[in-house]
Amino acid sequence: MKFLSLSLLTLSLFSCLAQKPKQNIEITKAQEVEELMIFLASDDLKGRDTGTQGISDAAAFIENKFKSFGLKPFFKTYRDSFKVRDLEAFNVVGFIEGNDPNLKKEIIILGAHYDHIGFGKKVGIDSIANGANDNATGTTAVISLARHFAQKKNNKRSFIFALFSAEEKGLLGAKHLAKKLKDQNIDLYTMINFEMLGVPMKDKDYEAYLTGYDLSNMAEKINEYAGTKLLGLLPKAQEFRLFMRSDNHAFYKEFALPSQTISTFDFTNFNHYHKVGDEVELMDFEHMAKLINHITPALEIMSNTPTKEIKMNN
Secondary structure: OHHHHHHHHHHHHHHHHHHOOOOOOOOOOHHHHHHHHHHHOOHHHOOOOOOOHHHHHHHHHHHHHHHHHOOEEOOOOOEEEEEEOOEEEEEEEEEEOOOOOOHHHEEEEEEEEOOOOOEEEEEOOEEEOOOHHHHHHHHHHHHHHHHHHHHHOOOOOEEEEEEEOOOOOOOHHHHHHHHHHHHOOOEEEEEEEEOOOOOOOOOOOOOEEEOOHHHEOHHHHHHHHHOOOOEEOOHHHHHOOHHHOOOHHHHHHHHOOOEEEEEOOOOOOOOOOOOOOOOHHHOOHHHHHHHHHHHHHHHHHHOOOOOOOOOEOO
């Protein structure tokens, strides 16, 4: 009996250790973040407006990254096409299957919109709204996470990596994909959206905020998994109803499950929203890499818990 008790204790200890986040893991480097950002927010893409050559080039760039990582398309191809009036639009959707025969049926979606507004009010001779913070930063985070999980293959649950178009037209890409996945009856666990991560917040005891903070226990669980207060509540996000104003909301409406956005834009730290001044030179790549590196171990644990621990609050 003593041997049995010791064995059970040992197994319990190993289980606890397996759930602890791996601190100081370098998932990505500031230089790698910068390289992605320089292309996605370049003048060559002309502000990545829906239906333009610029956003098509951005989509091809994301597709090539997914291919190089070994991600499979979730559909027949990476492009999930839809119409925006008479314009051709497409989300880019990659997939990593989980390695557990049962848990792989449960899906975590990591998403961000990769489109922007195209052109804005001219500043000097510049009229290209490059959309560095909004939302080349979120796109960069999703690409970085896709690379990590494709390399590690340590997720029991499956991941969908979704880059949305036509967010600036009314969240249309996310609405299209959410309905399509709902019609396919996927077993969605949770959806996490990344939006405007390019500059750090000041005088906060957390690194980023979560929209719809009180709707679920997502922030609490991610902080537990990360071993630090990674996510907090930003009152301004509630005041401006940001939960309803980003791509997470389409998945919440379709699935009634935790679907929320992580951001560091707090209305005081960035003055170029939807302006020509949203340039890559203003982004803090060290901050972005640090945030990605801190969220990744939490996502690893999220993808491997025996049960769905993230739930809507009553």
